[in-house]
Amino acid sequence: MNQRPHLVIEHRELLARATPRPDAAAKLAATPFPSDRQHPQALHGAILGSPHPHARILAIDTGAARALPGVHAVLTAADVPGQGSYGLRHIDRPVLCADKVRCVGDPVAIVAADTPAQAQAALAAIRVDYEVLATVDDPVCALAEDAAPVHAGGNLLHAMTHDRGDLAAAEAACAHVVEAEYRSPRQMHAYLETEGGIVEHDGNGGLIVCFGCQNPERDRQVLAAILGLHPDTVRVVGTPIGGSYGGKDELTIQPLAALLALHTGRPVRLHLSRSESVDLGVKRHPMQIRLRTGCDAAGRLRFMVADILADTGAYATHGPEVLDAAVEHVSGPYQYDAVSLRGRLAYTNNGIAGAFRGFGAVQVQFALERQMDVLAARAGLDPLAFRALNLAAPDAPGPLGQQVLPFDGPARALDVLRTHPLWTAPRSHTDGRYHYGTGLALVHRSDGFGKGGPNTARIVLGLAADGKIELRTGFTEMGQNLVGAIHALAASALGCAEDDVRPVIGDTAHTPDSGPTAASRATAVLHRAMQQASTDWKQRITVAGARLLGVAADSLVPAAGGLRDHHGTLCISYPALAAALAPAARPLLTLVIAAEETPSDVPAAHYVFGASAAIARVRVDAWTGQTRVEHIALLAALGPVVSAQGFLGQMEGGALMGQGMATIEDLPTHSGRYQARNLDAYFIPTLADAPAMEIIAVENLPDDDPVGPRGAGEISVNVTAPAIANAIAAATGFAVRSLPVKPDDILDYLENTP
Amino acid sequence: MSTVRFKLNTQAVSVSCAPDRRLLDILREDFGLIAAKPGCGVGRCGACMVWIDDLPANACLVMAFRLEGRSVRTYEDVAADAASAPVRDAIARCGALQCGYCTPGLAMTLTHLHQQTPRPDREQAASLLSGNLCRCTGYGGIQRSIEQLFPATPPLSADNSGDSQ
Numbered sequence: 001m002n003q004r005p006h007l008v009i010e011h012r013e014l015l016a017r018a019t020p021r022p023d024a025a026a027k028l029a030a031t032p033f034p035s036d037r038q039h040p041q042a043l044h045g046a047i048l049g050s051p052h053p054h055a056r057i058l059a060i061d062t063g064a065a066r067a068l069p070g071v072h073a074v075l076t077a078a079d080v081p082g083q084g085s086y087g088l089r090h091i092d093r094p095v096l097c098a099d100k101v102r103c104v105g106d107p108v109a110i111v112a113a114d115t116p117a118q119a120q121a122a123l124a125a126i127r128v129d130y131e132v133l134a135t136v137d138d139p140v141c142a143l144a145e146d147a148a149p150v151h152a153g154g155n156l157l158h159a160m161t162h163d164r165g166d167l168a169a170a171e172a173a174c175a176h177v178v179e180a181e182y183r184s185p186r187q188m189h190a191y192l193e194t195e196g197g198i199v200e201h202d203g204n205g206g207l208i209v210c211f212g213c214q215n216p217e218r219d220r221q222v223l224a225a226i227l228g229l230h231p232d233t234v235r236v237v238g239t240p241i242g243g244s245y246g247g248k249d250e251l252t253i254q255p256l257a258a259l260l261a262l263h264t265g266r267p268v269r270l271h272l273s274r275s276e277s278v279d280l281g282v283k284r285h286p287m288q289i290r291l292r293t294g295c296d297a298a299g300r301l302r303f304m305v306a307d308i309l310a311d312t313g314a315y316a317t318h319g320p321e322v323l324d325a326a327v328e329h330v331s332g333p334y335q336y337d338a339v340s341l342r343g344r345l346a347y348t349n350n351g352i353a354g355a356f357r358g359f360g361a362v363q364v365q366f367a368l369e370r371q372m373d374v375l376a377a378r379a380g381l382d383p384l385a386f387r388a389l390n391l392a393a394p395d396a397p398g399p400l401g402q403q404v405l406p407f408d409g410p411a412r413a414l415d416v417l418r419t420h421p422l423w424t425a426p427r428s429h430t431d432g433r434y435h436y437g438t439g440l441a442l443v444h445r446s447d448g449f450g451k452g453g454p455n456t457a458r459i460v461l462g463l464a465a466d467g468k469i470e471l472r473t474g475f476t477e478m479g480q481n482l483v484g485a486i487h488a489l490a491a492s493a494l495g496c497a498e499d500d501v502r503p504v505i506g507d508t509a510h511t512p513d514s515g516p517t518a519a520s521r522a523t524a525v526l527h528r529a530m531q532q533a534s535t536d537w538k539q540r541i542t543v544a545g546a547r548l549l550g551v552a553a554d555s556l557v558p559a560a561g562g563l564r565d566h567h568g569t570l571c572i573s574y575p576a577l578a579a580a581l582a583p584a585a586r587p588l589l590t591l592v593i594a595a596e597e598t599p600s601d602v603p604a605a606h607y608v609f610g611a612s613a614a615i616a617r618v619r620v621d622a623w624t625g626q627t628r629v630e631h632i633a634l635l636a637a638l639g640p641v642v643s644a645q646g647f648l649g650q651m652e653g654g655a656l657m658g659q660g661m662a663t664i665e666d667l668p669t670h671s672g673r674y675q676a677r678n679l680d681a682y683f684i685p686t687l688a689d690a691p692a693m694e695i696i697a698v699e700n701l702p703d704d705d706p707v708g709p710r711g712a713g714e715i716s717v718n719v720t721a722p723a724i725a726n727a728i729a730a731a732t733g734f735a736v737r738s739l740p741v742k743p744d745d746i747l748d749y750l751e752n753t754p
Numbered sequence: 755m756s757t758v759r760f761k762l763n764t765q766a767v768s769v770s771c772a773p774d775r776r777l778l779d780i781l782r783e784d785f786g787l788i789a790a791k792p793g794c795g796v797g798r799c800g801a802c803m804v805w806i807d808d809l810p811a812n813a814c815l816v817m818a819f820r821l822e823g824r825s826v827r828t829y830e831d832v833a834a835d836a837a838s839a840p841v842r843d844a845i846a847r848c849g850a851l852q853c854g855y856c857t858p859g860l861a862m863t864l865t866h867l868h869q870q871t872p873r874p875d876r877e878q879a880a881s882l883l884s885g886n887l888c889r890c891t892g893y894g895g896i897q898r899s900i901e902q903l904f905p906a907t908p909p910l911s912a913d914n915s916g917d918s919q
Binding site: 015018020021023024025027028029030031032033036038189190191192193194240241242243244245271273274478479480481645648649651652653654655656657678679680684685686687688690693695 | 782786788789791792793794795796797798799801829830833842845846847849851852853854855856857858861880881883884885886887888889890891892893894895896897898
């Protein structure tokens, strides 16, 4: 048990602390998103995508399309002046397909025309001769020896293994062994703003690319390489974003719009319809996860064998990192004598899978947490007690044997929920037509990228000419309240008021390379940056003020509105100070934030983890098989809460996304074709589906923790999907092994179980 | 091509276009009114909600020929109207917006409901809002806004008929 008391913020107190977002007024005034931006001279771009999931391109004839009225450009792969393909770890995605297509919608040609109708007419006039190839539509078949290769080099994109301990001895010590195969669904991000934006000319031979994105600096570099331009001539403005959840982490259509703008010399708008967005955008990786886990007679976990197979679709994007995260998270925050973990990632012609909130971890956490409930029952232990019994020590090595930052969040999360009324009440009962059940899940979740990833960041802090303290970062605002977090963190570290701070974000003309706004890292990185800046900033600004006022620097204190004396009297306001200083004399700090990486030599392994536990209560309708999630209590052990509004939003929003994954969201493919291409066939939760939610924070971190708050972006998805799966199992007895839980499967089970 | 005459945000306007052109495109492309957002194009997400003759409608489903003689109000106009102030205020205070893309459509539906006499109760308001999808908030802030804006749901009557409101 923990020595120090838990620093708990109850839901009611979080609500009381949650002040309106600084950008709420702008958003309520219908500020334009990138896809809303217009330009009187703008041409309309359109994309000709492949109708086939897998085919060789024999010929493309664009002559008739070029001759149509209003058409300014018809481009194919031959018109790409620079690098023809892009990608993150693997450069495998063609800007425009030249020799073959690998999924439905794969771009083959693009046009720019005066009107959208003319652009569509031009697309219809392009003739492409294809030789249709065998469709690789299943990851198991993809890895068979005789499978058609999606890429030269074969369909095994990436594999990862981790073995530790004496497996045979560990298994011999077990009294209970549970083996099962689990399946997790392909999930659609369903951001409401589909990919779209405009590329304009800056008048000096350069391009301005305005599309929602999560990493403007990386996009700028990649776009410049594709366009054959110097990076200095490309400016990327990537914010605000109408939702992303990981789905806009990599380039999709920006290169196409930029090519059209480059060739026509005109601004070009490109905005995908929902069905085009479904075809071209990435999805959550579906996974098949086989787990074999055992515990001894006392209920102590002894071993785990895991075999994970993920379908990455046509191109790699973040697939390898997703698979690495799956392998790293599959054993959970628990200790074992021995583990044998194996993951494989297959190319197929099933669209493209990439980054999605939860990022490889949520899939395996569903499997693991189901497995924990089954083992607890076999061992005759309460599910919470079983987990608590098996937690790794706070200073134990990480899941891949790497050194991690000591963290006691999992134990605290369980400890606080142990007495929660949802947990102490009876956990299953039947009332006529309805079966009620309560389930628990516990997850730990890495922050930032694994070892070797883009973990560093640059942040700039400066006193602007008008006296605002500017914090400049390449991170982008996609709804997570980055703006609010910047105000709060800067004010707290620099001694000023939140109003004194001006965030400048997501625009390569004004902001440094902060790395991706991803992996739940932005708030944590900013926190570290402000801790690092605090002393230096205060010293510089007081010295500047003291020189001006002719007083001793230590007589001034940075405070709300300006520099004050020790009695709190304002000596000089920030605007007056800025106005009196020459531009070069105004305080300016460039902060280089070092990667928080494990010192261990373990590629892709993480150093920092947060934790969360959740209890879900569901009602399953025995007549229809439908699940209604009634109540979720979610406890996040992530250290100090930076922005209560942002924290609540991340927890509530992610929890419902996890609920969607557990209950309704699935995007199957048939012969390489998505079975839904809009929100009338792919359903996401509505207000009517939203449960009562109680969000609780535990702010404790171990003594001397150097990192501070853990990221809140993803963990709520991770914890709710398994908690709901366990609740459905508790309600019905049905051994949930596949998400989403389908009503038909529940009915089959209920009707065929005596 | 045909010409339709209608009122747009209280101004008389006319548009010459194909009769099946969508109102959403007319608003965004011809008038530069971008508050109504294209989320799905099939009337499912509610991001393009406008009022036609003071009733909420998905602008993506309304074709030009149906506009003749009608009155269309968009969020640009409604947001400037003091009647929507309590709704905008509740959205900001309760955290009912995150990325903000669904916000104009949501505010249009909420303002419409809030203006009704008698005002719907919470349960009715919540059920009428299920045509406005939000992918960010988990509806937590939206539910809190509803609690502020609409009267509490009366308890079900003893016979549990459920439709006593």
